Amino acid sequence: MLNHAEASEKFIEDAERTTWHDETLWFVRSKRDKVSKLLPEWEALREQASLIKDHTLANLGQYLEEFESNAQKNGIKVHWAKDAQEHNEIVLSIISKHGGKALVKSKSMLTEECHLNDYLTKKGVEVVDTDLGERIVQFRNEVPSHIVLPAIHLKKEDVGETFHEFLGTPKGNKDPQFLTEAARQHLRGYFLGANVAITGVNFAVAETGEFVVCTNEGNADMGAHLAKVHIACMGIEKMIPKRKDLGVFLRLLARSATGQLITTYSSHFAKPREGQEMHIVLVDNGRTRQLARDEFRNSLKCIRCAACFNTCPVYRRSGGHSYHQPVAGPIGSILAPNFDKSANVDLPFASTLCGSCSNVCPVKINIHEQLWFWRQDLMKDGLAPLGKSLSMKGMAFVFSNPTIFKMAGYMGRLVMRFAPFIVNNSLNPWFKQREMPEAPKESFQSWYKNRK
Amino acid sequence: MRVALFVPCYVDQFYPQVAIASLELLEKLGIEVHVPSNQTCCGQPMANSGFASSTEGCDTNFFKNFEGFDYIVGPTGSCILHLKEHHPSEKIRNSVYEICEFLVDVLKVKSLSANFPHKIGLHQSCHGQRGLRLSSMTELNEAPFSKLAQLLDLVNGVEYVYPERADECCGFGGTFCVTEEAVSVRMGQDRVESHLKNEIEFIVGGDTSCLMHMEGILKRQGSKVQVKHIVEILNHA
Numbered sequence: 001m002l003n004h005a006e007a008s009e010k011f012i013e014d015a016e017r018t019t020w021h022d023e024t025l026w027f028v029r030s031k032r033d034k035v036s037k038l039l040p041e042w043e044a045l046r047e048q049a050s051l052i053k054d055h056t057l058a059n060l061g062q063y064l065e066e067f068e069s070n071a072q073k074n075g076i077k078v079h080w081a082k083d084a085q086e087h088n089e090i091v092l093s094i095i096s097k098h099g100g101k102a103l104v105k106s107k108s109m110l111t112e113e114c115h116l117n118d119y120l121t122k123k124g125v126e127v128v129d130t131d132l133g134e135r136i137v138q139f140r141n142e143v144p145s146h147i148v149l150p151a152i153h154l155k156k157e158d159v160g161e162t163f164h165e166f167l168g169t170p171k172g173n174k175d176p177q178f179l180t181e182a183a184r185q186h187l188r189g190y191f192l193g194a195n196v197a198i199t200g201v202n203f204a205v206a207e208t209g210e211f212v213v214c215t216n217e218g219n220a221d222m223g224a225h226l227a228k229v230h231i232a233c234m235g236i237e238k239m240i241p242k243r244k245d246l247g248v249f250l251r252l253l254a255r256s257a258t259g260q261l262i263t264t265y266s267s268h269f270a271k272p273r274e275g276q277e278m279h280i281v282l283v284d285n286g287r288t289r290q291l292a293r294d295e296f297r298n299s300l301k302c303i304r305c306a307a308c309f310n311t312c313p314v315y316r317r318s319g320g321h322s323y324h325q326p327v328a329g330p331i332g333s334i335l336a337p338n339f340d341k342s343a344n345v346d347l348p349f350a351s352t353l354c355g356s357c358s359n360v361c362p363v364k365i366n367i368h369e370q371l372w373f374w375r376q377d378l379m380k381d382g383l384a385p386l387g388k389s390l391s392m393k394g395m396a397f398v399f400s401n402p403t404i405f406k407m408a409g410y411m412g413r414l415v416m417r418f419a420p421f422i423v424n425n426s427l428n429p430w431f432k433q434r435e436m437p438e439a440p441k442e443s444f445q446s447w448y449k450n451r452k
Numbered sequence: 453m454r455v456a457l458f459v460p461c462y463v464d465q466f467y468p469q470v471a472i473a474s475l476e477l478l479e480k481l482g483i484e485v486h487v488p489s490n491q492t493c494c495g496q497p498m499a500n501s502g503f504a505s506s507t508e509g510c511d512t513n514f515f516k517n518f519e520g521f522d523y524i525v526g527p528t529g530s531c532i533l534h535l536k537e538h539h540p541s542e543k544i545r546n547s548v549y550e551i552c553e554f555l556v557d558v559l560k561v562k563s564l565s566a567n568f569p570h571k572i573g574l575h576q577s578c579h580g581q582r583g584l585r586l587s588s589m590t591e592l593n594e595a596p597f598s599k600l601a602q603l604l605d606l607v608n609g610v611e612y613v614y615p616e617r618a619d620e621c622c623g624f625g626g627t628f629c630v631t632e633e634a635v636s637v638r639m640g641q642d643r644v645e646s647h648l649k650n651e652i653e654f655i656v657g658g659d660t661s662c663l664m665h666m667e668g669i670l671k672r673q674g675s676k677v678q679v680k681h682i683v684e685i686l687n688h689a
Contacts, residue, residue, distance in 0.1 A: 443465050
């Protein structure tokens, strides 16, 4: 597997596509800027959302139990999964009872995190992602590159090719409306035939035992309303205390995500309809571990709006797949080390720490500070390559000793002035696409000494 | 008021003109400036690479050089931010100032005898802007302000313009510039391009490291546009 720097380099090789990717996502960020500035109370809303989430996380156990009890009163079956494996087994056991061979799914990053599709496919169940972007990447055997715009790494020409291959649309047709209609017709059959529909959850309301799913395409609703069984899968951090809190979060979510005032559908699921079975799977999968870490706890406030993706100058130029994780971008980079430190050691370093992510975050997660904390944590665990540890130790030594620093600086400038080929070569990653700074003949300190 | 000039390691070695301009500018404003001679580095390159645990020697050396001063003033937002956030001594954390911040907030400078009849692109470096809040940020719903622009307004003849995406990062990012070379360079190229669209003669900013990165790209492209630290403009007679 390529690390972030290697995968980014490959992505950037296609300069034109990189420009397009960057500009497309910047357009989304600009829309977000525009609508957020129409609300004089925008910063107060962010603060309010942040406080509600802080409070909820500080009392998470209590709210989860309140939710469970209210959901059960509403006739929803509640399941608890400690990890991805348990989550997948629970989902399979529900499906098995109903004898379905195909199910429809919408709007769930959690099932990506748990690799549910792979698991069910191996067990002989066909999983059909019904949201357009997800369906496109599913056809291509890829994973989403963005949590809100899963196929944003693809252009309409790519989609036309994919649909030609899988849906038999005419070769070369890249008309978005035509292709979307083809996907609709294709999915209609699955909606009508599926016994089981899986959806994600945006917010679970402890007070009422209901959950809310926010979508633009309406596939979650179509799936859940047609199927005999609705399974909603959610991470335990999706909890909010009261229904009225939605007045804060729904306003923030769509504006932050796409610059819309509200998502097209904000569907409340409170109880199963007559003859329907409704299940909810509450998944930990490392969340309580993160909850116990002071520095990283508030990463669990995330409402998955992806504003941090759209604003991130690195993400826009490296593409979501360079993060090799279901959740990419800045938020993914602080969530991923919680799952596997050594596999994700590159991600907290895939940032200039510019801080734009923390500024757009609707729940005020200090993302760029957590990136910094993860860097410390991972290096302390000895996950640095040997060369890096040595050079850091060397640097620390030089900077601790003013005399050695002056000598090293003097020698360095001497080399750059009289033997520039020692640094101006392909072994120096700075020099590959940039000139080195010109070495002056004396340092400031030596100038200053002579000035007196 | 005991004022010390903090000259970051790479400014000392590669951009002495930035330190000289800082010193002269402060002196012109009537400040007696001390320059501790055994200063080296703020420790940021190690800390941002995940080795904050190795900066003890660096921190101690910084403390020894600067503990006796009321104000420690430096011409780089990034190093100052690091010290403000991570130096173990509270005294140090509370005494460090980025030079524009010092001029505006402490000295409350209302006039300068500077002259710079050129069109410049103002580059707002992230750590100064977002970290030290030297200016408003486009992500937030807040009233616009900029301490850098406030100072440039006191310079005769200068015309400053912002690039499209006024506060996008240039991609330097410390060791990021070599560990993530491809992204870093691409970000820098994009930043330089949006400045050049404004037909400017100089790219000017408050952080020498960002300027060094963009300078490297400009030179590789054979561009005649130069980079300058804002103190070089404020000190320009």
